[in-house]
Amino acid sequence: MDSALAQIADRVRAAAADQTPLRIRGGGTKDFHGLALRGEVLDTRALCGIVSYEPSELVVTARAGTPLAALESLLADKGQCLPFEPPHFGQGATVGGMVAAGLSGPARASVGAVRDYVLGVEMLNGRAERLRFGGQVMKNVAGYDVPRLMAGAWGTLGLITEVSLKVLPVPPGEATLRFDDCNQADALRKLHAWGGQPLPLNASCWVHDGTGAGTLTVRLRGAVAAVEAACKTLGGTRLDNAAAAPDWTACREQTLPWFAARASGHALWRLSLPATAPVLSLPGLAPPLVEWHGALRWVQAPASAGKLLREAAAAVGGSATVFRAASADGISAGAVFDLKSPALEQIHARIKRSFDPAGIFNPGRVAEGW
Known part of the structure; x- marks a missing residue:
């Protein structure tokens, strides 16, 4: 165990003995999300560096404090990427924070989520024990799939020290199409229809900017021939890839004008719904x-x-949670996890006690009592 990891393990061991809450923090770019942040800061950025990278095997292993931008740059040099497009939400985002938050970008509906690409994790549990789960291949799981369990747990189960990820080649073909004067209902109808066809649909964004009906933008990625054929089939206005790329990044990072125009006193709500859900009736809301x-x-x-x-959201089989609070110093209302089943709550509680018996890791981060 190297000195940086040894120091962190000592800190965890002492906190468990004293029952001192610890707030796990990498770059802190996602501190805005969730409930009130409590506990002494436990900085993971000393755990930095690429452990191994095998481009031919499509696998990379990095320490938790490694800057996400550095990992993406390394992959780009080899023509590879993290296809789920994890948002950074600011300078300093880390690989461990990416996994702990479990957030994915515009391509998530087409390529899968963060958890689908996590092959293995090394972690410290609440007893400061160094544990390793999974590995560097997909079929390497028995019992709990702990690597995927850590994705989206927001550090409540343990401190991620190292993670192995599956990566993919950058698709050779790409195109962005824009459909103007397209209202929300028409956009959903188009997307639902296209979803049932063999089209290389990678990402989509519909937005109403206050004028006209709205604009639907879709991104195609895949084989060059498939992308070109889809462009002819779908129509719309084809945008220059170099010009469209910053907008997709802004969509991922929530810096589009629509996000920036949020009124004072309004929170940003995240509605997770079945893709086939119709336009929701939300009177009085934009x-x-x-x-x-x-x-x-x-x-x-x-x-x-x-x-x-x-x-x-519940009426169509989905959920709604606050993603960003109404004010910069506010906290997101409601739990990140919406556990409606008492049985499911008990399972989560037992898992939490198993990994973190003293309850020192990120208490209250996703729900009261967690």
């Missing part, structure tokens, strides 16, 4: 920004609209 071919809808609304949003 139209959402729609991603993931209809499965992800961002809504700007005050906390008082929470009941309306949750009921509307």
Whole structure:
């Protein structure tokens, strides 16, 4: 065990003995999300560096504090990428934070989520024990799939020290198509119809900018021949790839004008729905920004609209949570995990106690009592 990891393990061991809460933190770019942040900061950035990278095997292993931008740059040099496009939300995002948050970008509906690319993790549990799960191949799981369990757990189960990821080659063909004067219902109909066809549909974004009906933008990725054929089939206005790339990045990072125009007192709500869900009736609220071919809808609304949003989402089999609070110093209302089943709550509680018996890791990060 190297000195940086040994020091962190000593810190965890002492915290467990004293029952001192620890707040695991890498770059801190996602501190805005979730409930109130509590505990002494445990900085992971000393755990930095690429452990191994085998481009021919499509596998990379990196330490948790490695800057996400550095990993993406390394992959790009070999013509490879993290296809799920993890958002950074600021300078300093880390590989461990990417896995712990489990957030994916515009391509998620087409290529899968972060958890689908996590092959193995090394971690410290609440007893400061160094554990390793999974490996560097897909079929390497028995019992709990702990590597995937860590994705989206927000550090409540343990401190990720190292992660192995599956990567993919950058697709050879790409095109972005824009459809103007397209309202939300028409956009959803198009996306639902295209989803049932063998098209290289990679990402989509519908937004109403306050004028006209709205604009649907889709990105195609895959074999060059498949992309070119899809462009002829779908129509629309084809955009220059170099010009469109910053907009897709802005969509991923939530820096599009639609996000920047959020009114004071309005939170950013995340509605996770079945992709086939229709337009939701949300009286008094501005139209959402729609991603993931209809499965992800961002809504700007005050906390008082929470009941309306949750009921509307639940009616179509989805959920609604606050992603960004109304003010910079506020906290996101409601738990990140929406556990409606008492049995499921008990399972989560048992897993938490198994990994972190003293409850020192990120207490209250995703729900009261967690």
